Structures are given as C-alpha cells and as structure tokens.
Amino acid sequence: GxxxxxxxxxxxxxxxxxxxxxxxxxxxxxxxxxxxxxxxxxxxxxxxxxxxxxxxxxxxxxxxxGLNGTTTDTVTLAGPPQQALAPAGGVPAAISSVPGLGGVGSLLGQLGGGALAGLAQQTATFVSEPLAATTTLVGAPTAGITLSSDRPVPGATVFTALRILDASGRAQLPASLVAPVRVDALGPDPQELQIRLPAIVTDIPAGSRLALTVTTTDQAYRMPSGPAVYTVALADTSITVPTVAxxxxxxxxxxxxxxxxxxxxxxxxxxxxxxxRPRTAAVASDRDPVDPVIVTGLVKQYPGGVRAVDGVDFTVPRGIVLGLLGPNGAGKSTTMRMMMGLITPTAGDVRIFGETIRPGSPALARVGCFIEGPGLLPHLTGRQNLDLFWRASGRSGDPRMIEVLEIAGLGSAIDRRVRTYSQGMRQRVGIAQAMLGMPDLLLLDEPTNGLDPPQIKEMREVLQAYAKDGRTVIVSSHLLSEVEQTCSDVVVMGAGRVIAQGSVDALLSEHQGRRLEDVFLGLVGEGHSVTTSGVSP
Structure with missing residues (x-):
C-alpha cells in the first residue's frame, strides 16, 4: 500500500x-x-x-x-491568488517528477537566480503555519484550487505536490512524487478543481510547515506549444491530511x-x-620461442545450428603483418573476437603466447585490438582519449605515448578535440589506442573502413612501421590490393573455414603470378563482392 x-x-x-x-x-x-x-x-x-x-x-x-486513512487532519493553507508562467512547449521545465532529482530541484529552487528564477515563476505556492505536533501522513492528501488562463489552452496540465518545509526552510518532496492534473479546456473563467495528491507514507515533524505547490511544467510531460499565464488560487483554505492509527x-x-x-x-x-582483469604479463623477448598466435580446431556455433566458424586452424609467427581475408560472413570477425576472449568458442581454442585465451587471460595484456571502431569521446582531445583509454584498461606501466604517436603519425592534431577530426584521423587514433604500451600483438578488424586512398596508404605505412621491430599484426580487410601491398602473409577464409594460407609471395607464385584479387576469387568463388583500393605502392 x-x-x-x-x-x-x-x-x-x-x-x-x-x-x-x-x-x-x-x-x-x-x-x-x-x-x-x-x-x-x-x-x-x-x-x-x-x-x-x-x-x-x-x-x-x-x-x-484505502487512500483516505482512518482519520484526517485539516491543515490551513495561506496565500493570495498567484500567476504562474506556462512557457511555450514547457521549456524550460521543472524536474520535480524525475526520480531522485526532486529534492535537488527543490534545493536549487531555493537558491534562485538565472534559469532557476524562471522556474520559480512557473510555480504557485501555498504554505501552512508550523504544525504543533508530529503527524504521520498515510494516504493521499486532498485540496481544492481554482485555475484559469489568460488565453484558451486546450489540454492544459498542471503538476501538484505536497512539500514539507522544516524550521530552517529546507524543502522535501516525499518520494519525489507529483500529481498531474489535466484540464481539457482552460480559459479566463476560473475552474474549481479537487485534487488528490500522491499517496505516501511519511513523518511530518512538529514545527514543520506544509506547502502545496502547483507547477505549470514538468520534464516528464509534453506541454502545449503556445505560451500562457495561469492564475492559481485556493478554492479551500485547507488541505486534508489522512492518517492511520x-x-x-x-x-x-x-x-x-x-x-x-x-x-x-x-x-x-x-x-x-x-x-x-589482465594487468601484467611477461615481457616479450627476441628469444621467446612461442608463436604469438596458434588457433586449433576453432568452432563457433550459434543457436539453430549455424556455424560462423567451423574448424579453423592457423599459426601466426612473430614479426609479420598477416591479412585475414574472406567475403562477408566468412567468419573473420567472429574469429578475431574469439582471439580476444570476447566470444567463447564452441570447440577448439586460441593460444596467445602459449596461453589458452579466456576472458581476463593475463596474456591479453600483450594484445592491442581495434574492433568495431575506437569509441572516442568527441569533446576530448585525441591525447585525452588515449590517456583515458589507458587508465580505464587497468594496465600499469608506461603507455609509451611518444612512440605510439610517432608511429601513428598524429602530429599536432593529437591535441585537438576529436569532433574536429576527419574519418582518417579517427581511425588513426583508434589504431593508436590499440598500440598503447606497444603490445606484442595487434589485432585490427577492418582498420581502413571509410578511408580514402591516400589515407589507406598512410595506414599501410603505420602498420609496417609497427611490425618492423618483431611485433605481430593481424589485419582483417576486404581491400585485397591493399592487403597484397601491406601484408607478408595471409589466411583466406570462406564459409567459416580456412581455404588457403601462407605468404603472399608463395600464394601468388602458385597461381602463376596473378593478382591477389584473382587468386581470392578463384578460392572463394565468383559470387562474392570484392573491394580493391586502387592504391599504388
């Protein structure tokens, strides 16, 4: 109740x-x-x-x-007829009915000034004398008011509430509740309204006063489009407070x-x-004999028997840029998500630097990824975004920001707000996010999406510069000619399976020197759409 x-x-x-x-x-x-x-x-x-x-x-x-209690107390209210502004469209609006904000709004309203002063002009208030004894309110208080408008308003709504004022004047809106009262047609002739306020249970201490407020706006409601001035008066000089013994x-x-x-x-x-959470991991060395990535028997089956990945096996050695190729629906992105521990395989496993990957695996601290965009905050600079990302990742140590910025080629733009960046600059910051801490393995899902040819060429240089010191980069891409120029090795997927893998040079030589695009179409079939970048070396 x-x-x-x-x-x-x-x-x-x-x-x-x-x-x-x-x-x-x-x-x-x-x-x-x-x-x-x-x-x-x-x-x-x-x-x-x-x-x-x-x-x-x-x-x-x-x-x-019920809502009327077993007994009632009658508390006398005082206050002259008051005018309250009803702004066009209800803007600015009071916030009394938003849960958790009623008390804040009430407190701010007492401070006055600025926009809050405007909100005060939208409210009529009628206050009682201090109560002689503590009263426990149990039910829905009732009161009577008259309401009119300086012009016809179809579908007018006002918001009534009972507030409690302590001896120092602080206001409380019990349970942050207000009662909307709708009048189908409001005009210059006053209409008498019997209002039932929200049903609540609360103590009203001795010495406190009750305040009946009538407000013309509320942020939770859509208001009439035209402005008006309402006149609010007491039809009955008292408010009925239900109590229960x-x-x-x-x-x-x-x-x-x-x-x-x-x-x-x-x-x-x-x-x-x-x-x-992965916070620390062993530091890679040139003598580390473990391949960065070993994928064995990887399967991902969804409800209904659909296999997005069906028995994928490949190994990625150190110090290469590997292209993960395949038409839409081939399972590339699903494979990369399982490599990051974002999706749990149905069967098989992924080993990163010798460790089987699961959510939170320590080896993931040696991996940087770029999947489905960087998620940058537009009001921050690029540098602030990178710093925030590093701290939010929970990793300790040096993010090696200077090296990352040099490889990514961001220049002075790193200190501009992200909202001013081109698509190419956003992609570069996303790649820089993945490079923070200079991880030993970089996983990039379609990093050249939305880039024009010059930007794609610059991205190629970024990836090759990153891998030159023995690090490993895996790139998922549709841009075959770009993969041919950027990647040293490829894994070609189709229908969730690996249909070819090896170095780019070996794959092309096996097919009599044809372009990678022709080799790809021969492997996956002519029915697939293939994109070529047209970027020259």
Missing amino acids: HDGALTSSETVTEQVRALTTDWFGAHLADGPAVSDAFLYSVTEGSALSDRAAGSAAVLSTPDYT GTPVESPRPPWLWPLLALVVLVIVGLLLRIT
Missing part, C-alpha cells in the same frame, strides 16, 4: 509474493486463513524526522484503509541491512575484477 509496505523494495517484493501465495492458498485451496491486516512503514532517522535512528517502524491496522510491529530487517549487503556485493565484484 502507498509508499511504504516495508523497509526496502526487495522486502516489499518478498512480502507481496508471500502474501499473494498465502491469499490464493486460503481462498482457492482451502489453506490456512490469512489476515487482512494492512502493513506500512515509516523510515526513522530521516532528514525531516524526529524519530531516533535505527530500524524502520512498521505499523499494522486490521484492515486496508497503526499498531507497531517488529521490523524484520533494519533499513541499513540492504545497503550493507549491496556494499558487500560491490566489494566482491571489485575483487573479482581485480583478480581477473
């Missing part, structure tokens, strides 16, 4: 499930009789409560009291228990991330 069955949403869910099960058991299965008691809770130790801190007070009544019952759980459990869960998750 209302805003407070028990101490938390989780407890409410448990209670409602249990009560529903018991009720159906009692009435449909001749089970034990169930109580018709109504439970509600009032949180103790709140900012406006004079209760002692501790577990929430849970109270009970024999029957459900409840009997205290023992609270099953203190309110701090759920936040404490949530904190424990967060600590456990943080420890797991710290344990599983």
Whole structure:
C-alpha cells in the first residue's frame, strides 16, 4: 500500500509474493486463513524526522484503509491568488517528477537566480503555519484550487505536490512524487478543481510547515506549444491530511541491512575484477620461442545450428603483418573476437603466447585490438582519449605515448578535440589506442573502413612501421590490393573455414603470378563482392 509496505523494495517484493501465495492458498485451496491486516512503514532517522535512528517502524491496522486513512487532519493553507508562467512547449521545465532529482530541484529552487528564477515563476505556492505536533501522513492528501488562463489552452496540465518545509526552510518532496492534473479546456473563467495528491507514507515533524505547490511544467510531460499565464488560487483554505492509527510491529530487517549487503556485493565484484582483469604479463623477448598466435580446431556455433566458424586452424609467427581475408560472413570477425576472449568458442581454442585465451587471460595484456571502431569521446582531445583509454584498461606501466604517436603519425592534431577530426584521423587514433604500451600483438578488424586512398596508404605505412621491430599484426580487410601491398602473409577464409594460407609471395607464385584479387576469387568463388583500393605502392 502507498509508499511504504516495508523497509526496502526487495522486502516489499518478498512480502507481496508471500502474501499473494498465502491469499490464493486460503481462498482457492482451502489453506490456512490469512489476515487482512494492512502493513506500512515509516523510515526513522530521516532528514525531516524526529524519530531516533535505527530500524524502520512498521505499523499494522486490521484492515486496508484505502487512500483516505482512518482519520484526517485539516491543515490551513495561506496565500493570495498567484500567476504562474506556462512557457511555450514547457521549456524550460521543472524536474520535480524525475526520480531522485526532486529534492535537488527543490534545493536549487531555493537558491534562485538565472534559469532557476524562471522556474520559480512557473510555480504557485501555498504554505501552512508550523504544525504543533508530529503527524504521520498515510494516504493521499486532498485540496481544492481554482485555475484559469489568460488565453484558451486546450489540454492544459498542471503538476501538484505536497512539500514539507522544516524550521530552517529546507524543502522535501516525499518520494519525489507529483500529481498531474489535466484540464481539457482552460480559459479566463476560473475552474474549481479537487485534487488528490500522491499517496505516501511519511513523518511530518512538529514545527514543520506544509506547502502545496502547483507547477505549470514538468520534464516528464509534453506541454502545449503556445505560451500562457495561469492564475492559481485556493478554492479551500485547507488541505486534508489522512492518517492511520497503526499498531507497531517488529521490523524484520533494519533499513541499513540492504545497503550493507549491496556494499558487500560491490566489494566482491571489485575483487573479482581485480583478480581477473589482465594487468601484467611477461615481457616479450627476441628469444621467446612461442608463436604469438596458434588457433586449433576453432568452432563457433550459434543457436539453430549455424556455424560462423567451423574448424579453423592457423599459426601466426612473430614479426609479420598477416591479412585475414574472406567475403562477408566468412567468419573473420567472429574469429578475431574469439582471439580476444570476447566470444567463447564452441570447440577448439586460441593460444596467445602459449596461453589458452579466456576472458581476463593475463596474456591479453600483450594484445592491442581495434574492433568495431575506437569509441572516442568527441569533446576530448585525441591525447585525452588515449590517456583515458589507458587508465580505464587497468594496465600499469608506461603507455609509451611518444612512440605510439610517432608511429601513428598524429602530429599536432593529437591535441585537438576529436569532433574536429576527419574519418582518417579517427581511425588513426583508434589504431593508436590499440598500440598503447606497444603490445606484442595487434589485432585490427577492418582498420581502413571509410578511408580514402591516400589515407589507406598512410595506414599501410603505420602498420609496417609497427611490425618492423618483431611485433605481430593481424589485419582483417576486404581491400585485397591493399592487403597484397601491406601484408607478408595471409589466411583466406570462406564459409567459416580456412581455404588457403601462407605468404603472399608463395600464394601468388602458385597461381602463376596473378593478382591477389584473382587468386581470392578463384578460392572463394565468383559470387562474392570484392573491394580493391586502387592504391599504388
């Protein structure tokens, strides 16, 4: 019922499930009789409560009291008729109904000034005298107002709320709830409205005042397109506050228990991330005998029996630029994702520097990747994006930013905001992201997408410069002539399988010196679309 069955949403869910099960058991299965008691809770130790801190007070009544409570208190309101601006389209808008922001909006509204002063002009407020005794509100308060407009407004809506003002004037909007009131046709003639405010459960301490607010805008609603000025007045000088004479019952759980459990869960998750996230790995050396990549029997099957990758085997030695080729749907991107631990294979495995790859494998600290774009933040500079990416990756050590920027050829543009970059510059920053820390293995999925021929030629130089010191680069691409000029080795895939692999020179010599494009079409079939860059060496 209302805003407070028990101490938390989780407890409410448990209670409602249990009560529903018991009720159906009692009435449909001749089970034990169930109580018709109504439970509600009032949180103790709140900012406006004079209760002692501790577990929430849970109270009970024999029957459900509805929104009107068992008794009512009448609180007198005061205030003259007031005009409230209704801006065109409801902009700027109040934020009282956005969960979690009502209190902030109320506090900011008290500060005044600037745009907030404009929002204050959209609200009519009627305030009571300080209450002589503490009152527990249980239900939906009611009040009467009159409303008119300086011009006809079809479909006018105002937003009413009950706020609690403490002795120092601080305002609280209980549960951040407002009640929208719609008037089909509003005009110069005042219309009397009986309004029911949101149903809540809350303490109103002695010395506090009640404030009835009527606002012309709310960010959660679409408003009339034309401007208007509303006149709001009290039709009744009092507001009716429902109360319930409840009997205290023992609270099953203190309110701090759920936040404490949530904190424990967060600590456990943080420890797991710290344990599983790749932070350090052995430093590669020229004497490392292990091939960077060994793919064995790799299979990825999706529901319905579709095999995107079907028994792929290949080995990538150190110090080469390898092109992973194939038509759309050949399984190239799926293979690269499994190489990064982003997708779990159905069968087979990928070994990176001798370690079988799984999510969080330490060997991934020696791998840089560029898959589905760099995801840059446009309001930051390129350098800031790189720095943020390095810190977010959880890796320690030197990102070797100077070397990365020199290889990527970003120049002074690295200190400009990304929103000013061309597509080619964005791709370069994405490649630079993958190069941070100068990893021993670089995986690039379609790095030349969207680039023009000169930019593609520059990208080729970047990749060759990176691999010249014994590092390994694997590139997935559709641009066959570019692969022919950039890569020393290729793996050709079709229908999820490897149909050819080896050095580019050997593959071309086996086919009588034909172009890689012709060799590719001969391997995968003529029915596939092939892109050539047309870039000369």
